[in-house]
Amino acid sequence: MAKDEEHIEVRCPECGAQVRVPVKEAEEKFKATCPNGHVVPLAKALG
Ligand SMILES: [Zn+2]
Numbered sequence: 699m700a701k702d703e704e705h706i707e708v709r710c711p712e713c714g715a716q717v718r719v720p721v722k723e724a725e726e727k728f729k730a731t732c733p734n735g736h737v738v739p740l741a742k743a744l745g
Pocket residue numbers: 710711712713714715732733734735736
């Protein structure tokens with residue numbers, strides 16, 4: 699059984715939207731963009 703690419707889920711601090719980001723992308727960029735265009739920092743989510 700192939701393992702799906704792992705995602706982390708964070709909540710946008712600006713609007714509260716749920717944002718799913720691939721772990722690889724999170725580790726590279728340390729941020730995500732919520733559906734409403736806000737930048738969500740990920741440093742805390744990654745420990
Ligand atoms: Zn947002």
